[in-house]
Amino acid sequence: xxxxxxxxxxxxxxxxxxxxxxxxxxxxxxxxxxxxxxxxxxxxxxxxxxxxxxxxxxxxxxxxxxxxxxxxxxxxxxxxxxxxxxxxxxxxxxxxxxxxxxxxxxxxxxxxxxxxxxxxxxxxxxxxxxxxxxxxxxxxxxxxxxxxxxxxxxxxxxxxxxxxxxxxxxxxxxxxx
Amino acid sequence: xxxxxxxxxxxxxxxxxxxxxxxxxxxxxxxxxxxxxxxxxxxxxxxxxxxxxxxxxxxxxxxxxxxxxxxxxxxxxxxxxxxxxxxxxxxxxxxxxxxxxxxxxxxxxxxxxxxxxxxxxxxxxxxxxxxxxxxxxxxxxxxxxxxxxxxxxxxxxxxxxxxxxxxxxxxxxxxxxxxxxxxxxxxxxxx
Numbered sequence: 227x228x229x230x231x232x233x234x235x236x237x238x239x240x241x242x243x244x245x246x247x248x249x250x251x252x253x254x255x256x257x258x259x260x261x262x263x264x265x266x267x268x269x270x271x272x273x274x275x276x277x278x279x280x281x282x283x284x285x286x287x288x289x290x291x292x293x294x295x296x297x298x299x300x301x302x303x304x305x306x307x308x309x310x311x312x313x314x315x316x317x318x319x320x321x322x323x324x325x326x327x328x329x330x331x332x333x334x335x336x337x338x339x340x341x342x343x344x345x346x347x348x349x350x351x352x353x354x355x356x357x358x359x360x361x362x363x364x365x366x367x368x369x370x371x372x373x374x375x376x377x378x379x380x381x382x383x384x385x386x387x388x389x390x391x392x393x394x395x396x397x398x399x400x401x402x403x
Numbered sequence: 404x405x406x407x408x409x410x411x412x413x414x415x416x417x418x419x420x421x422x423x424x425x426x427x428x429x430x431x432x433x434x435x436x437x438x439x440x441x442x443x444x445x446x447x448x449x450x451x452x453x454x455x456x457x458x459x460x461x462x463x464x465x466x467x468x469x470x471x472x473x474x475x476x477x478x479x480x481x482x483x484x485x486x487x488x489x490x491x492x493x494x495x496x497x498x499x500x501x502x503x504x505x506x507x508x509x510x511x512x513x514x515x516x517x518x519x520x521x522x523x524x525x526x527x528x529x530x531x532x533x534x535x536x537x538x539x540x541x542x543x544x545x546x547x548x549x550x551x552x553x554x555x556x557x558x559x560x561x562x563x564x565x566x567x568x569x570x571x572x573x574x575x576x577x578x579x580x581x582x583x584x585x586x587x588x589x590x591x592x593x594x
Contacts, residue, residue, distance in 0.1 A: 317468020398525015
């Protein structure tokens with residue numbers, strides 16, 4: 227019991243600190259989480275970590291949910307809750323405060339300049355995320371074709387993304403990917 | 404107004420609408436929530452246009468924390484204050500976390516089935532494509548000027564292709580992007 231409590235305290239302290247430096251999103255801190263969970267605390271092997279990561283990617287919801295799975299693996303449901311709150315709480319409060327502050331600057335030229343500057347940067351980072359995921363997922367010409375078709379469908383049509391995923395899963399089960 | 408971060412429609416959004424919209428993004432967001440966030444917020448609810456969405460995502464990426472959680476905090480706050488932020492985050496994060504834990508418990512029993520593995524391989528490939536398609540759509544809709552294409556292209560190559568550390572890349576590119584945009588604003592102002 228006390229071991230579980232100390233694991234929960236460790237998760238809370240480590241993940242809450244990482245929350246405030248996760249600039250660019252959860253993927254920015256994944257290498258550091260891996261180091262703590264696998265190398266420092268020996269809570270799981272690197273292979274188990276990779277399995278949890280893949281599972282979180284495939285479940286519906288934000289990719290940040292991987293921290294809940296890590297917490298779950300270490301300390302059950304309480305671990306999942308503590309890991310999620312620690313990872314998202316501090317950054318959400320910082321975000322709320324930053325937004326209130328930026329709202330007061332609504333008519334400042336600086337804010338307009340910053341917003342316009344950030345928009346293309348964000349698009350570049352979204353494409354980089356897609357490219358990184360595709361590099362992991364596209365291990366065959368069939369899988370690459372599914373990625374290209376899905377990208378084109380989303381960019382140029384209004385087709386529902388769920389259909390794209392269902393068709394791709396059926397194609398995968400049929401041996402395409 | 405181009406300098407208004409979030410337009411008027413958000414002020415009329417109820418707590419129930421807020422919850423169901425973010426729940427939908429969370430529960431349909433296989434392989435990432437971003438494509439669904441754009442679809443629901445821009446196409447379906449029309450709370451934002453493409454340009455506002457891209458700017459907001461840019462702000463969320465610069466702030467620490469998961470991007471779509473930050474997005475929920477900001478949109479929830481604009482619609483219903485701090486309670487709105489909590490409602491949006493609950494819909495997009497906490498409910499999906501519960502679902503994911505159920506899936507994780509079930510996972511062990513199907514993980515060894517080749518059919519399940521192959522289906523998942525197909526879905527992962529398409530999920531990557533959906534993220535790329537979201538980026539392409541935003542690019543086509545917002546049509547950034549040349550300086551924006553240079554910054555976005557540099558971000559893509561540094562983070563995606565070269566896999567450089569995200570933090571340093573973002574810090575450098577923000578400084579360059581704001582300097583370029585500031586210069587352009589001053590030049591336009593003089594004319």
